[in-house]
Amino acid sequence: MRYLGKQEIEDIAVGAALLGTGGGGDPYIGKLMALQAIEDFGPIKLLSLDEVPPSSLIVPSGMMGAPTVMIEKVPNGEEAIAAFKSLEKYLGQEIFATMPIEAGGVNSLLPLALAARLGLPVIDVDGMGRAFPELQMTTFYLDDIPAAPMVIADEKGNSALLTTINNVWGERIARVSTTQMGGSVMMAIYPMQIEQIRQSGIKDILSFEEKIGKTIRLAKANNQNPIEEVLQATGGFELFQGKVSDIERKTVTGFARGTASIEGYGENADETLTLHFQNEHLLAKTEKRLLCVTPDLIAVLDAETALPITTEGLRYGARCVVIGIPSHQKWRTPKGIATCGPGYFGYDVEFQPLESLIRLKGAVK
Amino acid sequence: MRYLGKQEIEDIAVGAALLGTGGGGDPYIGKLMALQAIEDFGPIKLLSLDEVPPSSLIVPSGMMGAPTVMIEKVPNGEEAIAAFKSLEKYLGQEIFATMPIEAGGVNSLLPLALAARLGLPVIDVDGMGRAFPELQMTTFYLDDIPAAPMVIADEKGNSALLTTINNVWGERIARVSTTQMGGSVMMAIYPMQIEQIRQSGIKDILSFEEKIGKTIRLAKANNQNPIEEVLQATGGFELFQGKVSDIERKTVTGFARGTASIEGYGENADETLTLHFQNEHLLAKTEKRLLCVTPDLIAVLDAETALPITTEGLRYGARCVVIGIPSHQKWRTPKGIATCGPGYFGYDVEFQPLESLIRLKGAVK
Numbered sequence: 001m002r003y004l005g006k007q008e009i010e011d012i013a014v015g016a017a018l019l020g021t022g023g024g025g026d027p028y029i030g031k032l033m034a035l036q037a038i039e040d041f042g043p044i045k046l047l048s049l050d051e052v053p054p055s056s057l058i059v060p061s062g063m064m065g066a067p068t069v070m071i072e073k074v075p076n077g078e079e080a081i082a083a084f085k086s087l088e089k090y091l092g093q094e095i096f097a098t099m100p101i102e103a104g105g106v107n108s109l110l111p112l113a114l115a116a117r118l119g120l121p122v123i124d125v126d127g128m129g130r131a132f133p134e135l136q137m138t139t140f141y142l143d144d145i146p147a148a149p150m151v152i153a154d155e156k157g158n159s160a161l162l163t164t165i166n167n168v169w170g171e172r173i174a175r176v177s178t179t180q181m182g183g184s185v186m187m188a189i190y191p192m193q194i195e196q197i198r199q200s201g202i203k204d205i206l207s208f209e210e211k212i213g214k215t216i217r218l219a220k221a222n223n224q225n226p227i228e229e230v231l232q233a234t235g236g237f238e239l240f241q242g243k244v245s246d247i248e249r250k251t252v253t254g255f256a257r258g259t260a261s262i263e264g265y266g267e268n269a270d271e272t273l274t275l276h277f278q279n280e281h282l283l284a285k286t287e288k289r290l291l292c293v294t295p296d297l298i299a300v301l302d303a304e305t306a307l308p309i310t311t312e313g314l315r316y317g318a319r320c321v322v323i324g325i326p327s328h329q330k331w332r333t334p335k336g337i338a339t340c341g342p343g344y345f346g347y348d349v350e351f352q353p354l355e356s357l358i359r360l361k362g363a364v365k
Numbered sequence: 366m367r368y369l370g371k372q373e374i375e376d377i378a379v380g381a382a383l384l385g386t387g388g389g390g391d392p393y394i395g396k397l398m399a400l401q402a403i404e405d406f407g408p409i410k411l412l413s414l415d416e417v418p419p420s421s422l423i424v425p426s427g428m429m430g431a432p433t434v435m436i437e438k439v440p441n442g443e444e445a446i447a448a449f450k451s452l453e454k455y456l457g458q459e460i461f462a463t464m465p466i467e468a469g470g471v472n473s474l475l476p477l478a479l480a481a482r483l484g485l486p487v488i489d490v491d492g493m494g495r496a497f498p499e500l501q502m503t504t505f506y507l508d509d510i511p512a513a514p515m516v517i518a519d520e521k522g523n524s525a526l527l528t529t530i531n532n533v534w535g536e537r538i539a540r541v542s543t544t545q546m547g548g549s550v551m552m553a554i555y556p557m558q559i560e561q562i563r564q565s566g567i568k569d570i571l572s573f574e575e576k577i578g579k580t581i582r583l584a585k586a587n588n589q590n591p592i593e594e595v596l597q598a599t600g601g602f603e604l605f606q607g608k609v610s611d612i613e614r615k616t617v618t619g620f621a622r623g624t625a626s627i628e629g630y631g632e633n634a635d636e637t638l639t640l641h642f643q644n645e646h647l648l649a650k651t652e653k654r655l656l657c658v659t660p661d662l663i664a665v666l667d668a669e670t671a672l673p674i675t676t677e678g679l680r681y682g683a684r685c686v687v688i689g690i691p692s693h694q695k696w697r698t699p700k701g702i703a704t705c706g707p708g709y710f711g712y713d714v715e716f717q718p719l720e721s722l723i724r725l726k727g728a729v730k
Contacts, residue, residue: 086528090455158534160542161526163451169523176541177525 001051003043004112004122004206009034011213016108018212018230018308019205019325021297023256023280024104024131025063026310033077034109037116044112045121047097049203052194056096058123059087059191061114062107064135064152064174065184066256066279076155079186080114083151086161087188090149099123099197101138101189103205104131105310110186122206127190129202129328130297133255133279135174136167137340139330140190143200150174150189154181183251202328216306226306227321236325237358239284239291240273241266241303244318249311255279260314262300262322273322275300276347277311283347284322289357292324293347295331295340296354299323324354366416368408369477369487369571374399376578381473383577383595383673384570384690386662388621388645389469389496390428391675398442399474402481409477410486412462414568417559421461423488424452424556426479427472429500429517429539430549431616431644441520444551445479448516451526452553455514464488464562466503466554468570469496470675475551487571492555494567494693495662498620498644500539501532502705504695505555508565515539515554519546548616567693581671591671592686601690602723604649604656605638606631606668609683614676620644625679627665627687638687640665641712642676648712649687654722657689658712660696660705661719664688689719 004012009031017027038044052058061080088095097120098111108126115122127138135147147167152174153159160177164170170189178185215233219226231238242262249258255278262273264286273291276283281298284291292298300309303319330336332353338344341351352360369377374396382392403409417423426445453460462485463476473491480487492503500512512532517539518524525542529535535554543550580598584591596603607627614623622643629636629651638656641648646663649656657663665674668684695701697718703709706716717725 090526156534157530158538159528160538161455161528163524163526165522169521173523173525173542173545176545177538180538180541 001045001047004046005043006035006038008210009038009109009112011210011217012206013105013109013213014216014307015209015212016103017105017310018299018301019129019209019297020104020131020308020310021280021299022277022309022311023133024102024108025106026312027105027109030106030109033075033113034116037077037113041116041119044116046124046206047121048124049194049198049201052097052123054194056194057091057093057191058097058099058194058197059084059095059188060101060127061098061111061186061188062101063110063184064187065178066251075186077113077117079153079155080110080188081117082157082159083153083186083188084114084118086151086153086159087149087191090161091191095120097121097123100126100205102126102128102131103209107131108206108209123197124206125197125201125203126205127201129205130295131280132340135171135189138190139202139328140192140196140200141167141339142330142333142335145190145192145196145200147190149191150187152177152181152185152187154185220305227301230301230306231323234325236323237354238321239324240264240268240286240322242268242273242320244314244316244320245272247314247316256311258311260311262320275322278345279311281311282345283342283349284324290349290352291322291357292354293342293349293351294345295327295336295351297325297327299325326354367411369411370408371400371403373575374403374474374477376575376582377571378470378474378578379581379672380574380577381468382470382675383664383666384494384574384662385469385496385673385675386645386664387642387674387676388498389467389473390471391677392470392474395471395474398440398478399481402442402478406481406484409481411489411571412486413489414559414563414566417462417488419559421559422456422458422556423462423464423559423562424449424460424553425466425492426463426476426551426553427466428475428549429552430543431621440551442478442482444518444520445475445553446482447522447524448518448551448553449479449483451516451518451524452514452556455526456556460485462486462488465491465570467491467493467496468574472496473571473574488562489571490562490566490568491570492566494570495660496645497705500536500554503555504567504693505557505561505565506532506704507695507698507700510555510557510561510565512555514556515552517542517546517550517552519550585670592666595666595671596688599690601688602719603686604689605629605633605651605687607633607638607685609679609681609685610637612679612681621676623676625676627685640687643710644676646676647710648707648714649689655714655717656687656722657719658707658714658716659710660692660701660716662690662692664690691719
């Protein structure tokens with residue numbers, strides 16, 4: 001058990017944005033909300049998985065919708081509380097703690113803000129180890145744990161408690177409701193016993209995010225190469241260096257979808273990388289080479305600072321380094337690939353582990 | 366207090382379809398479900414408003430969505446029970462009885478089927494005195510009674526419990542969820558204390574429907590003119606006689622929308638009536654005259670039998686008589702007109718009471 005203060009929040013926000021692979025929400029908003037909550041209610045209690053009493057009810061929290069919308073429509077904090085109260089009332093059981101459902105600028109930080117406000121601990125675990133755009137794309141789903149009953153709530157005071165026959169139906173109904181509610185909502189989802197989370201979650205994710213953020217911060221302070229330090233901290237590989245030359249982005253059916261072109265320089269001078277995203281970066285390839293494929297992680301970092309850039313933060317002319325990080329083994333199973341591999345998103349490529357792509361195509365290490 | 370058996374169901378189905386003004390769902394499906402429920406569980410107990418104990422919790426039930434969809438996707442009965450159980454659990458109070466939310470082929474009969482299955486009484490009241498396409502179009506809404514918490518449930522086993530800031534938001538979120546759930550769902554909505562219903566409901570509506578159905582049945586048996594008998598029983602006016610010559614109908618955003626053209630004969634030989642509908646008939650006019658405008662009731666009856674024809678039952682060549690019935694006074698208030706007058710539906714006409722239109726334009730009495 002330990003307490004998270006302002007420095008920890010700053011570091012977690014950076015690491016979460018990196019693992020958010022372009023999505024998972026704007027890190028600035030998530031951070032502000034968590035910092036404000038600490039200011040108002042004091043530090044946040046973080047428990048590791050083995051510190052939670054048996055049979056405790058844990059409810060992950062976060063936002064659902066297009067991050068592009070949330071920038072304009074900042075949550076007021078009451079939505080998440082309403083969602084929690086409603087779920088608690090429905091289940092007739094007290095919620096012991098919350099946790100993030102995914103790693104991402106907003107969705108790693110919102111549970112911290114909520115926990116501070118409600119005086120609950122946060123558990124150091126999530127259900128993705130990265131960010132993904134749909135509700136069923138969790139390691140819980142891979143183990144047949146239902147997302148329902150779940151509650152989504154908007155900033156106006158509307159909420160919907162969904163009980164669905166499976167997680168894909170949960171995603172469908174929640175998605176259209178989210179769009180109707182204004183494009184982004186807060187959610188309380190996948191209510192679970194701690195035992196289920198121990199078996200199915202990605203453990204120590206908040207600590208991992210903190211480590212990444214701290215690495216980048218200290219590299220700068222110590223005049224080290226921050227990209228190299230990040231690769232070491234994450235077990236990732238450098239894939240491409242370039243300059244953003246084109247971005248096509250639209251918010252459709254509740255998602256921020258599009259592509260970005262990154263013109264290579266240095267070792268990549270004769271190539272252009274195309275990055276495909278749907279909230280998150282899902283596919284990176286050049287004219288010649290396939291570089292990285294979902295569920296493996298693709299992060300775009302500022303070439304200078306190594307700070308992660310979200311899809312909505314991609315700006316024309318920005319110099320960046322694209323890195324790949326192998327996903328958790330749970331995602332590389334047949335069910336994992338079927339759930340969030342390239343085929344699910346409509347990309348006409350087969351999943352190949354990042355490590356093989358690196359070996360085969362000679363991507364820059 | 367009295368019991369409703371098979372004959373009563375048959376008569377109510379006919380009267381409900383007439384007051385359903387073309388919408389409110391297919392009377393055949395509603396009737397079959399109610400008859401089957403009586404077969405399985407025995408007659409249904411009908412209570413008048415003054416027979417209900419004080420503070421009883423009453424929950425109206427019915428279907429939401431496009432009637433054109435429901436013909437293909439018959440409810441199995443479990444959806445409504447799921448919706449009731451979910452609402453009861455959320456409210457933490459036992460539901461004393463159900464009632465229809467509107468008059469219509471399906472929505473007058475489904476509460477009877479549900480009541481039989483659950484062993485609950487039905488209250489002789491509704492919230493429209495006719496059918497309307499949207500959830501906030503009730504006399505309860507006119508008196509500021511919230512539609513939420515409400516539950517919608519589909520035949521697959523998905524359900525959504527909505528708590529909304531007002532009834533228009535309830536309509537919006539429920540509508541997109543309904544479309545996603547396959548275009549029609551069962552709902553439990555407007556949970557109320559009996560005292561609220563006494564003040565705001567349209568009383569004795571099921572008995573009124575039964576009277577209309579019985580009138581048509583007996584007219585046939587006694588060789589009377591059934592149209593004349595119907596006009597007498599309902600206080601309605603004959604507006605037009607003709608033959609259906611054209612129907613344009615599409616199912617969009619969860620509604621069956623369109624127009625029908627009816628070529629006049631007899632006294633109306635030189636005119637064509639255009640009927641505008643959105644689930645329900647909302648506007649009837651010819652090249653020369655405005656005949657009837659929502660919220661007043663427009664019903665299309667078979668010229669021979671006086672049996673009501675729903676919008677989806679309108680067939681090319683069908684000979685019919687169009688009648689108008691003055692709506693309940695609650696609908697003719699400024700809030701009533703704003704809620705479901707012609708302006709709300711996008712028709713460029715002012716509401717004029719049926720009786721004035723009859724006087725001014727010399728429509729056939």
